[in-house]
Amino acid sequence: MEELFAVDVLDFSDLDKFIHAEAPENGCTSALSGACCPIVEIK
């Protein structure tokens, strides 16, 4: 029963801030995020 009512808080606090603003953006738009693409695809 206890398990039925479990609530896990998904914790993202250990993730580093993703510094996408540091890359200059190019002229296109991403269909997925809808945002201007940076001139970078992170490997």
Place this chain on the structure above:
Amino acid sequence: MLKENEIYIIDDGHQATIFDIVGINLYNVTHTGAEIIKDFFFKKKDIKKIAQEHKIEKEKIMGFISKIEEIIEEKRRNLRPSGYAPNAISRLNINVSHKCNFACKYCYANHGTYGGSASIMSIHTAIQTVKFFCEKFDRIDSVVFFGGEPLLNMPAIEIIIKNFHSFCKSRRMRLPQFAVLTNGSIYTEKIATVLDKYNVALSISIDGPSQIHDKIRRYKKNGRGTLKTILSNIERYKKFSNIALWYEATYTPFHKRKKMDRAQTKYFIENNTGIKKGTISDAFLPQKHIDEMKYYCFTLDEIFSDFKYIGKIVESSLNNILKGKSFNWDIGKMISYFVERQPSHLFCTAGLQTYIVTPDGNIYPCQFFIDERFKLGSVFEGFNEGKLAEFSFFINKATNPKCKDCWLRFVCETCMGQFYQMTGEFAIPEMYCKFKKKLWEIFLMKINKIFSDANKREKFISNFNRLSKGGIAK
């Protein structure tokens, strides 16, 4: 009391994800837990009825409801206020040339002229552009030379960079990061030396192997293909160590007809140029050029109805982070909403933190809005405050009835410019909303599965932190 329009639940029948819309947090609950939350908060059923239907004691239901409310309220507390740095520009595009030596089959900008004349920016306008923006703003993160083909006006690029250096020094401003978006057909040692001296990044357009690239990116003058010249110029630019090279590929229906998918296109470019960083985006069909471009550009329906593709992309991108293999920028951006926890109120920052200056010195919100209707001012006469206010109204989600109550209202950003080009209207197409919601549902369920498993979570975080650092420019 939690309100129905404050949380969104995605339930696969075993595990459910609660997305706290207002607090930008995620929770993992059981399917039964999710059913009870829906019954109580959405359907407003009373506790007694819920207890009877689920055959669970009333007290336990009450305990669960209070616990979930308490946790969600508590976690909302440290939300960062939304807002944009005043007097700061994230990207300033400068169209130093509306001339272009290419006639690409999918060009929405009338081969560089944007429907005007094939002009280039004068030195006088170039100097005034730097003066205007440096006096008006305290911070400019990046300056992108755009066009047309910007390298057809190297004198303007050079004077702009030099003037930024002296203005930034005298005003103690941080120097912007400079980049040129080029078709790759132009190289001289003099150009490369200047770009190298000032650490200017080059983003070079290249669309794949000759049987594709040379059919869609041709010289305007003689219709010949351009790939051979571009590949040879890339080798010459590589000799200058301060020029960071990126590729920018456009994926078209022509690729599809030639049985080349996005991954194969990327593979070809990376292997034949040695450039490992870049983007691939879909060519979109501009409403003004439907007849001449329909064979080379995707319609809204073609871009935003491939739900199978979204699932595949989300799954493989998250798996690639888990395996420590690669990092997809779009997925990184979606995850970043839960890290930064700052609600976004605008579709984009065009006209607020992003501007484009045309060769005549006129200022517009971005390259997709180079149109008299959206002219925000000029570097000679200053901003038109009325036009700025009008545009900021357009890009504000709160003024859009479709977005007002949408469960993605604080994490959805989109390119209104692309929709304006495709439809001629300042509106978000319904199919895009459906696409975006599906994308987020798949993403949230998958991220829940990773983060609710301690081992996977640990692996994911360590890979994310390592991979995301590796790819930032410079």
